[in-house]
Amino acid sequence: MxxxxxxxxxxxxxxxxxxxxxxxxxxxxxxxxxxxxxxxxxxxxxxxxxxxxxxxxxxxxxxxxxxxxxxxxxxxxxxxxxxxxxxxxxxxxxxxxxxxxxxxxxxxxxxxxxxxxxxxxxxxxxxxxxxxxxxxxxxxxxxxxxxxxxxxxxxxxxxxxxxxxxxxxxxxxxxxxxxxxxxxxxxxxxxxxxxxxxxxxxxxxxxxxxxGQVLIYKNKICDARYSKSCGGMMETFGHVWPGHEEDYLQAIPDAKSNLTGVQTPLNKEENFQNWVNTIPETFCSPHIIPETDLKKYLGSVDEEGAYFRWEITVSQQELLENIANFTTLEATAITKLNITKRGLSGRATKLDIHYSDKKGQLKIYHVDSEYNIRRYLAKQFLYSSAIIIRPENLIDKVPQKFTFAGAGWGHGVGLCQIGALGMSIKGYTTSDIVYHYYPGSTLSKIY
Ligand SMILES: [Zn+2]
Ligand SMILES: [Zn+2]
Structure with a gap:
């Protein structure tokens, strides 16, 4: 061990x-x-x-x-x-x-x-x-x-x-x-x-x-997290695993330089709306690798289509069933989903579920991690919590379905696998790639 x-x-x-x-x-x-x-x-x-x-x-x-x-x-x-x-x-x-x-x-x-x-x-x-x-x-x-x-x-x-x-x-x-x-x-x-x-x-x-090569920061081996696609902006460590930050896991664009025309920070609602509705040119965007070609490179277990920008619709019934699977909530209808906090990549880290219970009383349930938000909102586990939520078909103030428009796949912290793929196709070297995703770290051979 x-x-x-x-x-x-x-x-x-x-x-x-x-x-x-x-x-x-x-x-x-x-x-x-x-x-x-x-x-x-x-x-x-x-x-x-x-x-x-x-x-x-x-x-x-x-x-x-x-x-x-x-x-x-x-x-x-x-x-x-x-x-x-x-x-x-x-x-x-x-x-x-x-x-x-x-x-x-x-x-x-x-x-x-x-x-x-x-x-x-x-x-x-x-x-x-x-x-x-x-x-x-x-x-x-x-x-x-x-x-x-x-x-x-x-x-x-x-x-x-x-x-x-x-x-x-x-x-x-x-x-x-x-x-x-x-x-x-x-x-x-x-x-x-x-x-x-x-x-x-x-x-x-x-x-x-x-x-034997590892990444070192301040005499410690880096907790080098990675996920499939950051969606164009990396997330910080602390927004996904609250408690502390790591200096080498920052919210920076997954690109060579700052993105033109992009308003930041993405935890501002207006900025994030624009972000999801555009396709900025980043290492992980379809500009370098069309998404239909990703199958050649990615594992086959969970390939399902678009990862950089995507949209799914979930019915009221599916949402109720899914939330009941993971919580003790006795909801009869979900009336509103309200994101109350976002990380710097726009990933939702806190969500309020407004619902009516069996007695018809309106209540609020707080979800407080990007992981649980992804788990609760869709049976198939949302690709990421970097989402805009659109309630649709309201009957008696109850949406019959919710559409989630999102960015990226996974927590978005550290190395973005699709972005790293884009970098390697563009001719960047191994050290270029690791220094881009873990800024400030040093590559070192320990044995
Ligand atoms: Zn395990
Ligand atoms: Zn990326």
């Missing part, structure tokens, strides 16, 4: 959560590769296992069981499958694990087979099965760069993305799953990771070429 608040001097090993307790998985099929040689450790006791063997893992009555051919082993605490040979991963190298969850809790949640490099650790945690992939950090980052982006991406983008992923991981700020001895999980909750399943030559060389 990573040590919090320290800069490693050699390549560390990290623990990635692949199966979490809430996945409620009780059965798995594992395929060992022909090489390298793996060992089984049943509660610490080493057992030899054949190369290429198919293993069946069962979790029953709080015990772990593993079937290896005719042999059947049982463990009370832990089964570890490990190898001493840490070879550089290739596409679909490592252990094949059937049916793990991707898109946990999102509308696109599904089961996929993954190939995981290095070691696997199965444990019982609070009466549920968990799976940890223990692997070298560089193996991890090479898998993450492609899990997030397609293989057609230019090298500078892959390297910039890899440096951001490595820095974010080593800054190790969130530690959402530390009680399970996981540094990070495999999904959008932390960082999407699907092992070597979709590994490409570009991402292997992206990691090898930038090995």
């Amino acid at each position: 990573l040590k919090p608040n320290s800069i490693p001097v050699s390549e560390p090993e990290i623990n990635v959560g692949i199966i979490l307790p809430e996945d409620n998985i009780t059965k798995l099929v594992l395929g060992l590769p022909q090489a390298p040689q793996y060992n089984l450790q049943i509660d610490g006791k080493i057992v030899e296992v054949q190369q290429g063997q198919v293993l069946e893992l069962l979790f029953e009555k709080n015990k772990l069981q593993i079937k290896a051919g005719k042999n059947n082993f049982q463990a009370a605490h832990e089964i570890k499958i490990s190898t001493q040979e840490h070879v550089v991963p290739q596409k679909q190298s490592g252990i094949k694990v059937s049916s793990v969850i991707a898109g946990r809790g999102f509308h696109w949640q599904k089961y996929i087979d993954v190939f995981l490099p290095d070691n696997l650790i199965f444990r019982v945690f609070e009466d549920r099965l968990i799976l940890i992939n223990q692997l070298l950090l560089e193996h991890y980052v090479m898998c993450v760069a492609t899990s997030e982006m397609g293989a057609a991406c230019p090298a500078a983008l892959i390297e910039a993305q890899t440096i951001a992923a490595r820095s974010f991981l080593l800054a190790n700020v969130e530690q959402k799953h530390r009680s399970m001895e996981m540094d990070i999980c495999n999904d959008d909750c932390c960082q999407r990771y699907q092992g070597t399943t979709f590994l490409t030559k570009q991402s292997i060389s992206g990691a090898l070429n930038s090995s």
